[in-house]
Amino acid sequence: MSKTARAHTNIALIKYWGKKDAKLRLPLMSSLSMTLDAFYSDTKISDSEEMAFKLNGQTVSGPAADRVFSYLRAMQDRFGVKGELAVESINQVPTAAGLASSSSAFAAMAAAFADHYQLDLDRRELSRMARMGSGSASRSVFGGFSVWQKGDSDETSYAYPLDEKPEMDLRLLAVEINDQQKKISSTKGMEMSKSSPFYQLWLDRNDEELAEMEDAVKRGDFTKLGSLAELNASEMHALTFTARPGFSYFEPNTIKAIKLVQDLRQQGLECYYTIDAGPNVKVLCQRKNSKDIVNSFESSFDRVKIIEAGFGPGVTLLD
């Protein structure tokens, strides 16, 4: 009997935004993330008459299902195994508009696949396997803080744990600005961003930003971690604005949220923002301030959904 695999989403503090090899999903930069306890995917794989994919109880077809099936076929080739598979996933991640649900989805899928075929892989191999489904999924194999080292081949591009049980006081407030599906996928957006005149600078800064973020994590320095995460996210979004053709994931309320974070900081309520490939804003703060920050968002926006998260665990098989 196959087991259900559970993986949590992660939020990148130093972001992955560019591929060297699209097929293998080798990145042009290393990234660092925090795995979140509030959002996860549960996935189970079993034998079937034909390939089938159910998400939250509904049969999925079209491009989303094709992505899953081609991933499963690629993994079957990789490990020399065969068969038609039924994938059942439950996503406890609110929509695709900002939190990379693909990170938990493909980390859980990789672990479920390994369990189904009894592959007995170590976590590094699982991370490489998850990477092939979605780059950010490589980091969701681990809990706490993890780093995806870019490497330069399939064998050398994987995530490893930096601190799986951090003692640092760090909370993430996921502020839902818009629950619409994003229009430009991360895969496409990162490719388009390569046309920005700042793209080379983005790559050149990666080593230094990663080293500084690792240092902030090791020292539990919230101010450094938050300000650097905010800078890194702003740099990533600057690439979208300056790409040819230019584009943006921001919506008017994204800017409003950014300004609110800046204002709160000036008022002495320390917080920082980070934003992925969508309009939603994630606020990094400390436990002592989270309630006040939530209250400020609730009074500044008409309807706003905020979910608070802390550190989540790595991928596991449920009994």
Ligand code: DP6
């Ligand atoms: C902005 O992992 O979704 O969230 O490898 O093309 O599936 P693909 O991309 P994906 O990109 C995540 C982009 C990001 C930054 C990050 O998580 O590092």
